[in-house]
Amino acid sequence: MYSISISNQSAEGLVNAQTHVWNHMFYYLNSHALKCAIELGIPDAIQKHGKPMTVDELAISLSLHQNKANSLNRLMCLLCHSNFFSTLTLPSGEEAYNLTINSQLLLKDHPLTLAPLALLTLDPIFFESSYETPFHIAHGTSIWEYAACVPKFNKLFNDAMVSDTNFSASLLVINYEFKSFFEGIESLVDVGGGDGTMAKAIAELFPKLKCIVFDLPHVIKGSKGYGTNLNYVEGDMFEVVPPAQVALLKSVLHDWSDDHCIKILRRCKESIPGKDEGGKVIIIDMVVEINKDSVNDYSNSQLFFDIMLMNMTIGGKERTEEEWKWLFKSAGFDEYKIFTILGPRSVIEVYPSKIK
Numbered sequence: 001m002y003s004i005s006i007s008n009q010s011a012e013g014l015v016n017a018q019t020h021v022w023n024h025m026f027y028y029l030n031s032h033a034l035k036c037a038i039e040l041g042i043p044d045a046i047q048k049h050g051k052p053m054t055v056d057e058l059a060i061s062l063s064l065h066q067n068k069a070n071s072l073n074r075l076m077c078l079l080c081h082s083n084f085f086s087t088l089t090l091p092s093g094e095e096a097y098n099l100t101i102n103s104q105l106l107l108k109d110h111p112l113t114l115a116p117l118a119l120l121t122l123d124p125i126f127f128e129s130s131y132e133t134p135f136h137i138a139h140g141t142s143i144w145e146y147a148a149c150v151p152k153f154n155k156l157f158n159d160a161m162v163s164d165t166n167f168s169a170s171l172l173v174i175n176y177e178f179k180s181f182f183e184g185i186e187s188l189v190d191v192g193g194g195d196g197t198m199a200k201a202i203a204e205l206f207p208k209l210k211c212i213v214f215d216l217p218h219v220i221k222g223s224k225g226y227g228t229n230l231n232y233v234e235g236d237m238f239e240v241v242p243p244a245q246v247a248l249l250k251s252v253l254h255d256w257s258d259d260h261c262i263k264i265l266r267r268c269k270e271s272i273p274g275k276d277e278g279g280k281v282i283i284i285d286m287v288v289e290i291n292k293d294s295v296n297d298y299s300n301s302q303l304f305f306d307i308m309l310m311n312m313t314i315g316g317k318e319r320t321e322e323e324w325k326w327l328f329k330s331a332g333f334d335e336y337k338i339f340t341i342l343g344p345r346s347v348i349e350v351y352p353s354k355i356k
Contacts, residue, residue, distance in 0.1 A: 033078050034106075035122040038115050042079075043103040052088055052096035079103075112167045120160035125153055126312070135312045143312055148218045158219070161194050165250060168284065168342060169201035175341050181349060182206055182246070185278055189214050189244035191237050191268060192252040195223060196230065198284075199248070203230045212242050237264050241271040250284040251345075254305075257315025258327060265331035265350075275335070275351040283348040286318045287338055298344035305344075324348065 037043065045061040046053050053061065055076060059069045076097055079085050084103045090096050105114045120126055125139075136142050147154040172178040182188070182202065189212040190199040196213035203211045203226060211230040213220060214237065225231045233242050238260070241247060247268035253261045265281065272279035288302045302318055309316040319327070321338065328336055328350055335351040 030078070030082055031122055033075055033082070034084070034118060036075060037079055037084065037103075038106055038118055041108070042076075042085075043099060043106045044108055046085075046097060046099050046103075047107055052090070052098040054090070054094045054096050058097065112170055114163055114167060116156075116159040116163040117161075120156050121308070123153075123156060134310075134314075136314055142314060144216075148216070154218065158195065161251075162197050165194065165197040168250070168345070169198045171342060172284075172347070173201050173205050177339055177341055178347060179205065181282055181347075182209060185209060185245050187244040188212070188246045188248055189233075189242050189271065190248045190250070191241055191264070192249065194219055196220075196226065196232065198250050199230055200226050202248075203227060210244075212244060214242055237267055239267070241267045243271045245272060245278045247272055247281045248284075249281065252285075253283060253327075254285050254309060254318055255313050255316040258323075258330075260315065261327050262331045265327065265333065269332050269352050272352065279352055281333070281350040281352075283350060284342070284345060285348070286344055287324060287340070287346045287348070288318050288320045301344040 040062050042058065042062070045058060049057070049061065055069055055073045056066075058076075059066065059072050062072075064072060076085060080087055080097070083100060084106070085097045086100050087095050087097055104110055105112060106118070107113055108115055126135075135146075139146050141149075143157075147157050182205070185206075186208075187210040188199070188202065190196065190202075191214050193199050193213040193215055199211045199213045203209060207227070207229060209229060213223070213230065213232045214235055215232075216236065217234045220232045220234060223232045235242070237252075249264070249268070253264065256264065268281050272281070286302050286305065288299075288306070290299045290303075306318040309318065324338075325336070328334075332353050333350045334353040337349045339347045339349070341347055
């Protein structure tokens with residue numbers, strides 16, 4: 001047996017270290033508990049009930065066998081510990097579960113629901129690739145090609161992207177700084193804009209702004225123009241981007257390698273006028289900053305996303321400011337401004353060099 005000298009102080013440190021290891025070993029159970037809550041419809045059941053529910057009431061509402069009530073109670077204990085639900089004691093002495101702001105975002109009919117994004121990232125196709133082998137090796141194709149060929153996954157993926165974009169757009173359109181980015185702008189192309197959720201929000205905010213949603217054919221298939229100032233255009237952002245005063249890239253560049261990003265940015269630069277004519281690229285993506293002393297520390301989210309991208313894409317990653325700066329310079333942009341107005345993500349205004 002391995003023998004070491006352990007003092008009382010070092011014993012406490014070792015137990016804390018063991019607990020730290022255990023916590024990280026079992027973090028995946030938090031994820032599976034979250035997926036289980038969404039799939040069972042626990043938040044929706046409590047919302048429909050209109051008041052806190054006991055575990056027995058919840059089991060009945062979810063049509064679970066009474067024998068599973070104890071398991072449900074243990075699941076709810078973990079979800080409460082993770083701040084998805086809160087508890088209170090009823091006059092009868094029974095414990096009841098209530099929604100928190102976190103679980104409200106899991107409601108299927110919440111206007112800012114994140115349930116589709118959670119279900120995508122915890123789907124076996126998506127989740128298992130994160131620890132077995134990169135997605136393109138596990139499935140023999142990139143995630144984009146896979147989505148194009150598998151309708152069920154394509155819908156799962158698109159629903160998740162709509163959910164994420166709807167959440168971001170709803171917060172951005174009420175932000176004064178974000179709205180100021182489009183003052184005096186006459187046209188915009190949302191590159192990789194998916195179903196057009198972000199462009200629609202901007203088009204509603206600025207009715208005179210002509211908006212184009214630009215994406216691959218299978219992504220925008222069936223999409224129709226919105227009002228008089230939004231249209232859809234099929235194409236490949238690596239080949240050519242439709243001309244506009246502003247090119248918008250929301251959660252696009254983090255999916256691609258540096259070389260691919262430079263190519264996308266160059267195509268955007270070719271499609272917009274110079275800075276004096278209002279030309280610019282607006283990027284919505286993470287700017288990684290590890291700062292544990294910050295009141296709002298988004299490091300965990302940023303690092304988790306980075307590892308997810310490492311496994312799900314070929315060269316995609318979250319970037320620091322220095323890495324962004326290098327990309328911009330390499331693509332022919334010489335000025336940028338970062339606005340930290342979206343939690344873990346930022347909005348970056350990028351201006352083309354004077355010589356195009």
